Amino acid sequence: MSDVTSHPVGEGAPDIREMEIGDLRRALHNGWRDFRRKPFFGLFFAAVYVVGGWAIYLLLFQAHLEWLAIPLTFGFPLIGPFLAVGLYEVSRRLEAEDYDWTARDIFAVVWRQRLRQLPSMAWVIIVYFLFWSFFAHMLFALFLGPSALTNVTSSYAYLLEPEGLTMLLVGGAFGAVFAFVLFALTVVSLPLLLDREVDFVTSMITSIAVIRQNPKIMFAWAFTIAALTFLAMMPGLVGLIVVLPVLGHASWHIYRQATVTSGERGAT
Structure with missing residues (x-):
């Protein structure tokens, strides 16, 4: 692990490490390990995501809005990080070598987040997703014209x-x-x-600071997530049953490798 660079972006915010490409391999390895050790949680949260995707597409076809499936296919993964919160908690406990817990404990932690800052981040993600859907609709009409919005439901030749x-x-x-x-x-x-x-604003500023400190590494991580998610979505979203939990667990380890706790700072 490389040297630590301090970024005091707010009260309670961690310092930031300078990462290496090997951190991505370790994160994926640890994500796969966590998934194998506690597969129920990964399969459960991934199933919620996949079934939700199927439900959205089914509603679109029933409402004759098939054209919306294209922007939603690209936009739906934007809400994946929020659904991974339960996976973060599993990885957090495994990392701390805390094995005295049950599925009820994990779901209780996720439920308690409604009283903290995560709902604010959820609204950021949801609004972002809705804005992307609106933008995609506008782009569709701009290039193909309003009539294509209805005609494309019977033919994708457009x-x-x-x-x-x-x-x-x-x-x-x-x-x-x-x-x-x-x-x-x-x-x-x-x-x-x-x-x-x-607070959620400090958390977002910290996240951006990590990107600025490690642009090449984090761009490679973003590409890895996009590539694996795209491939996993091809067979009717089924591949996400495995890819989503592995990436969710790995994202926890990316966070831990990118930041420094007070105890680690003192030992550095």
């Missing part, structure tokens, strides 16, 4: 025309920017809010 391909490219580029901004705001903030008593 998407194979030059305007449709351009819309997909532009939308994909904007979507990548939207996703990375949210990644920068949440990559450390969510596990930090679970781990410490800090």
